[in-house]
Amino acid sequence: MSVASVLVETAIISALYALVAIGFTLIFGVGGVLNLAHGASITVGAYTTYYVTRVFGYGVGVGILAAVAASGLFGAVLYLGLVKRIQDEPILVMITTLVTAVAIEQVVVVLVGTEEKSIPALLRGNADILGTNVQLNMLAVFVLSWVVIAGLFAFVNYTKAGKALLATSMSHKGAALVGIEADRINLMTWVLAGAIAGLAGVFLGSFQTASYAMGQGPLVLSFTIVVLGGIGSIKGSVLGAYLIGFLEIMTIEYISPSLTGLTPLIVLVAVLLAKPEGLFGRELVEA
Amino acid sequence: MSTTDTGDEGGGGDNDSGDNSSGGGGGGDFPGTIKIGVLAPEPGNDPIGGSIANGARLAAQQLTDDGFIEGTSFEVVVEDTKEDPGTGRTKYRELTQGEEVHMTTGVFTSEVLLAIMDDIASEQTIHMTSGAATPEASRLVHEEYDTYKYHFRTGPINAYELGVNMVDFLDAKREDLGWESVAVLVEDYEWTGPVQDALDENLGDTGVEVAMEQRYASGTENFSPIYDDVEDSGADAAFIAMAHTGTPAIVQWARQQRNFEFGGIHVPMQLPSYYEAVDGACNYAVTQNSATPESEVTEKTVPFSDAYNEEFDSYPVYTGYITYDAVMQYAEVVKELGTLDADEVVTGLEESSYTGTAGTISYYPPDDEFAHDVVYAEDKVDPVFQQWQDGDQTVIYPDKFTTGDYVKPEWIQ
Numbered sequence: 001m002s003v004a005s006v007l008v009e010t011a012i013i014s015a016l017y018a019l020v021a022i023g024f025t026l027i028f029g030v031g032g033v034l035n036l037a038h039g040a041s042i043t044v045g046a047y048t049t050y051y052v053t054r055v056f057g058y059g060v061g062v063g064i065l066a067a068v069a070a071s072g073l074f075g076a077v078l079y080l081g082l083v084k085r086i087q088d089e090p091i092l093v094m095i096t097t098l099v100t101a102v103a104i105e106q107v108v109v110v111l112v113g114t115e116e117k118s119i120p121a122l123l124r125g126n127a128d129i130l131g132t133n134v135q136l137n138m139l140a141v142f143v144l145s146w147v148v149i150a151g152l153f154a155f156v157n158y159t160k161a162g163k164a165l166l167a168t169s170m171s172h173k174g175a176a177l178v179g180i181e182a183d184r185i186n187l188m189t190w191v192l193a194g195a196i197a198g199l200a201g202v203f204l205g206s207f208q209t210a211s212y213a214m215g216q217g218p219l220v221l222s223f224t225i226v227v228l229g230g231i232g233s234i235k236g237s238v239l240g241a242y243l244i245g246f247l248e249i250m251t252i253e254y255i256s257p258s259l260t261g262l263t264p265l266i267v268l269v270a271v272l273l274a275k276p277e278g279l280f281g282r283e284l285v286e287a
Numbered sequence: 288m289s290t291t292d293t294g295d296e297g298g299g300g301d302n303d304s305g306d307n308s309s310g311g312g313g314g315g316d317f318p319g320t321i322k323i324g325v326l327a328p329e330p331g332n333d334p335i336g337g338s339i340a341n342g343a344r345l346a347a348q349q350l351t352d353d354g355f356i357e358g359t360s361f362e363v364v365v366e367d368t369k370e371d372p373g374t375g376r377t378k379y380r381e382l383t384q385g386e387e388v389h390m391t392t393g394v395f396t397s398e399v400l401l402a403i404m405d406d407i408a409s410e411q412t413i414h415m416t417s418g419a420a421t422p423e424a425s426r427l428v429h430e431e432y433d434t435y436k437y438h439f440r441t442g443p444i445n446a447y448e449l450g451v452n453m454v455d456f457l458d459a460k461r462e463d464l465g466w467e468s469v470a471v472l473v474e475d476y477e478w479t480g481p482v483q484d485a486l487d488e489n490l491g492d493t494g495v496e497v498a499m500e501q502r503y504a505s506g507t508e509n510f511s512p513i514y515d516d517v518e519d520s521g522a523d524a525a526f527i528a529m530a531h532t533g534t535p536a537i538v539q540w541a542r543q544q545r546n547f548e549f550g551g552i553h554v555p556m557q558l559p560s561y562y563e564a565v566d567g568a569c570n571y572a573v574t575q576n577s578a579t580p581e582s583e584v585t586e587k588t589v590p591f592s593d594a595y596n597e598e599f600d601s602y603p604v605y606t607g608y609i610t611y612d613a614v615m616q617y618a619e620v621v622k623e624l625g626t627l628d629a630d631e632v633v634t635g636l637e638e639s640s641y642t643g644t645a646g647t648i649s650y651y652p653p654d655d656e657f658a659h660d661v662v663y664a665e666d667k668v669d670p671v672f673q674q675w676q677d678g679d680q681t682v683i684y685p686d687k688f689t690t691g692d693y694v695k696p697e698w699i700q
Binding site: 208 | 475502538543
């Protein structure tokens, strides 16, 4: 594989990984808790699209909107129903969200079964980019990923709600002193993170099909990316996603495909030992 | 939790039905109910486990309705292994000790089968595997015959012979397929070890060039870089052994319209419902299979799949054919012997040659390295290779079973 192909493959897969990890980092950055049901949000998004497009026969566009809405709603229900009352107990939140994730898997097994299901691609066909065969669908993922990332930056930096979110992530007390209602910001974060995860679920599903256990891989991936980039840092997560994507492609191409899953974990351990705050430190620091 | 079907619920109260070595031989001294224990993964949700359970149910129902053994009904008790060795052992004991079944069948996962081999030995109850392919089980039978002789593998052919079967297919069909060079892609799971060995030992004899060979990581979901390498190698086709990773692999091959063909053993692609599940992504791809709903492997194949479809509103996966055959063969042997005595049934099965839905089933003798595995041969069990063609599982090999010719993917000239 040529160097150009390596770069193209890296860019494509990393864009998907960034989309997968951003919601996870957002919740940790703002709420200070680890949402282990993040993978479940991805599953909810993927299967919502499956039902809307394959079972009810609507178009892919409707499927994506439904996925974003359903996962956003799932985030809201998760926060209001479970997390809100225990958010000061990070361990409890981890246990609760982990149990939720397992429950969602079982719900999918009961409703859909264990057979993997295909989700239609947003775009059909292929393009030749620098001599590399790329699905148009994955190009759409690349573009949408950057639209979401740019939108998130713009939202956080230039809107009132976004600034409130940033303030809350920096200091709950400080935010409260200037009249920002932390619960409302947390709710907004969970909805936003869920919606982005839902979008990631659609693309992950269209790339590799939807299965009941499809949330497990992305959860581990999110952990790795977020720790690598710096816990709570959106910028770090994007960079982390690209580093992991690059490592994955390089490992497959130049070392051995049998080590694919191992390399990021080695990097994760190395980062935790050498630079536990990650590449970008904790950007959104609690006062 | 178990599910019980067919026959009355009073098995425990029936004369002798609790004694799995009952009978006494010769005189047709059978209990009122013969109980069949079935181990299947997620029988309510997984097509593979569901086919195991339903294949046994259909066999028991037909045996009972036909009065196959006069005055005796057949009852099926299904337990869910969850594909977990620990759960599998617990469920096996529930069947043999709690339900006191007369024989057991099923087991899809090799790890589960290996976990219960010692229990099968200590319970001395006939077990006829109908899913797991590890040759490790038959090795145990061969090496410690008196201990492990109660294990038979009705199907599929064991994992080493699965690899040999792939080579035989390629050897016979290379000109029709136009595959002069192949890229061997094998997922890194337990079951593919013997397959890989068979390919390494035999592929060179076919004259087909091996352009590249890749055993890739379990859990691989992104096949793009691997497929780039296959294209760079110039291989005509990816020659594959995939089960767990098969679906992302096939979807990406089709959606990226890769410049190579695709075939070998692809377990998910054996499912009759697979074309719909992946929205046609498996079109033009080839996989080995025990039987397909329309293939006349024997005169029993199509009637069975039709009856199954009528009863359960779907067509069986390969495990359904095999489990049905296992129960039917067991019934035939015990009827002939006139006893349920496990030691006598072992001998009976060793001598049996039974025409089932997946072929003529007989077993390798104790002195064979694959002792008690179903015999793989042209006139015995000879798996089919099917190509998905616009929603149909078209059989392209062996020639005697073909329902159509191989077609190249439309994007390949």
